[in-house]
Every structure is written in C-alpha cells, then in structure tokens.
Amino acid sequence: MGPPDRYFFRVVDGGYLDTASSEPLHPAAREAMLAALDQGYADPRRLHTPARHARLILDNAREAVAEALGVRRDEVSFTSSGTEAVHRGLLGLLPQGATVAHSAVEHSAVLHALSWRPDLTVRSLPVDASGRVDPDALGDYDVLALQDANHEVGTVQPAVGAGVVFRDAAASMGRTPLREGWSVAAGSAHKWGGPAGVGVLLVRKGVAWRNPFPADDRVDERVSGFENVPAALGAAAALQAVVAERDDVNARQHALVDRIRAAVAAIPDAEVVGDPVVRLPHLVTFSFLYVDGEAVVDALNRRGFAVASGSACTASTLEPSHVLAAMGALTHGNVRVSLTRDTTEDEVDAFCAALPEVVAGIRREAGL
C-alpha cells in the first residue's frame, strides 16, 4: 500500500470484504438469470405455454435448491427475502402461548419476529465467550430458535437434540451443510452469491407448520405474492455452484481468515472474537480498544477496503451489537471482515498491512 489517500475513494481489487452483508453475484447466477428474464416472465399459475415455461423454471429452481441442500423438493419454498423466510418459518411453528428459547446471539430478524408475538413466553439463552450456547443448558421449550452459525462472529452453534427447532441458516447456507435436526430452516440468496430479494424457507415434511400470514393463491401455499421466477433460478444456480466449489473455497478462505486473525492479534489492545476453528470459513470479527468503529470503517474505506462493524456508532439504533454484548466482547472499534469466493492471499496481505496503520492513526488522533 502507498501512503493513505485522504481525499479520494479508491477502488482496490479485492477490497470488498463484506460478503456476510452481501456476496457479489455469482457468475452462475448471472447466466441463469439472464436466460430466465426472457423465458420466465409469465404467471406460472396460468395454463398457456409462456406460463408453463415460467412454471418449469420455478420447478427447476426448487429442484436445484433441494438437491444442493440435500432436502426434499416439497420442503423448499422461495420467499421475497431471507428476513421473510425467518419470519414465516419461525412464526409458523409457534402456536398461541408457546414457549420459545433462542440463543442470545440470534439475528435481529429472529428477535423481531418473537417480539411481534406478545402471547409467547420467550427465553434468551446465554452464550460463552466464543458466542456458543451450551447444548446441555437449553431448558424447557416448545420451540428452539438456534442459528446454524453466527452472522457477526462466525461461530458454529452446537448440534441439539430432539424437539422442534428453527434453524436460521442465513449466514451459512451453501457454505456449510445444514445442521442436523432442523424442523424449519431459513436462508438468504444474496449471502451466497444469488440475487437479493430471494429467501429460502425449508419446512421439513411432517412438521406442524402453519402459514402465519394471510394466504395467497399461488404455486406454493407456504408463501404469498407473484413468484420472482428469474431470481429464484439465479439463487438456485448460485447455490449449486457454491456447494460444488465449497471444499476448495472453504479451505482457502479458512486459511486466509487464519492469516487475518494472526495479523490482528499482533496489534496492541486488539481482540479477535469468535471461535478460531469451529466457525464459518470466510468471516472474522475483531475489536480495537480506543478506536471508533465508524472511524475505522471510514479509514479502511478510504484505502479501498469495504468492511462492516458491529459498533454502536455504525448502527442505526446507536446500540452496540447485541451479539458482541452477549459474548462479553469489546463492542467499540469493531470490524467484521468477510471474504469473497475469490479473495486472494495478496489482497488479504494488503489488508493486514493497512490495518495496523489505520488503527494507530485513529488512536493517535484520540490522544493515545
């Protein structure tokens, strides 16, 4: 890296390090969507030939997702977002007055869905310093809401025993196999390189799930609204590609994240958060004492690196990340880095070289 460029944004190759917020579109998704945009415009409920084309594309997308995830075709629904898949999936499992246990580090979509239902008894399960719940201390519940892996720190949650389990797999779907024991699971296509605006809702056959929202007369009775056929196909194509590539990509990403973890650990008064091993391959979170989260995001951005932060000053609520808080981690000066499928070693090294300079600069300005 050259000297810091304070006056212009620069685009650095490989500088996009925020795929946990949204992964760039996978080439497989682009190709599938371009074809489907021309072929999949009609109403898949109608009986004419263009409608049958659209219906066929939608069925193919469902089939491809089922195959990629190792589930039945009739367990797969497409929603209009990952958040909608979480809301529908979880709320549809909850009879009036149900008791729900959830990890303290669930995504806000889970927490908002639960707080929307005043009839529920809701219990938040504490996590350890790595962000993991204790599988032997889940207590009694009608439904357990437990993510497959954490979206901010990457820690993989444990396997859990019997019972009705809602698994938010938004951070992990495609990257790692679904955790066993799910009754309902949810994913989000733009997290794996599909288009935004497509969620995947999985309802295991035989599970007592009821549509919690108004019904619609569409192809799939679990969801509502006119199907986004091209986007569903793009999501499916990207998922298939990501699953096919994941042995190689995950190993590479896991090693690159280890490099970042080591580089951060060498910076004074820094804390790397989350499980170092049993974690998502592409994601790492860390915090720096005496550093403003917004300032570090901004300074890295000026050097061409796009990262996220869980610090309060970067959040619309001005509250610190509930995930970091539940783990007892430092919430200020927080940075979340998440690699693209083709982030290289050189790009990671450039980031690791820039980071100590950025942190030292901010601390100097703070008078430390």
Place this chain on the structure above:
Amino acid sequence: MPSARRFPRWSPGSGARQVCDVVIELDCRGLPCPRPVIELAKLFPDVPVGEVVAVASDDPAARYDVPAWCRMRGQDYVGEEPAEDGVPRYLVRKGATADAASPP
C-alpha cells in the same frame, strides 16, 4: 465539536448507594463511545493501585466496554451502580500490575 459536549473531570466520590469506596468519579456523561474508555485509559496511570474509579456514562456501549477494557487490560471490574442522577457508574479497581494500566 458540538458545544454541548461535556468533558470528563475528576471529582471525589460520594453518595450512600456505593457498593465500594469510590475515590474518583470520571464524569463521561454525554460522551459517545469509545470516549468513556479512552478517558478511563488516560486517567488510569494517575490512579493509585487498589483504588476504585467510577466511570459515569450514559453511553449504552460503556456497559459492555468498561468490563471488556478491564479484562483486556488486566484490571478488576467491580460492578455497576447508579449515580445520584440515575446515570450508571461502572466501577473499576486498579490492579497491582502497574504496567497493564498505562495506555499504549
């Protein structure tokens, strides 16, 4: 810098609700994160070993970040108590390791 922003000051500890003997109150009311922790770190070299500093802060991150600072800097986090105006005070006891207390 906003004119309403207040700056930390030292003051002798007082009040009946104290959970331990506070010698120094660090007034960080109105300071956004991470300023309360920065001010705590700047003050700490001047704090005698064994003394307790009360960081008064209405910043929601301070509840997590003062204990995290103590953990990372090897200091003793004592707990939380309300100040007379209701603002939380986070109590930190200076540990015996003087090195760990100095800012970077």
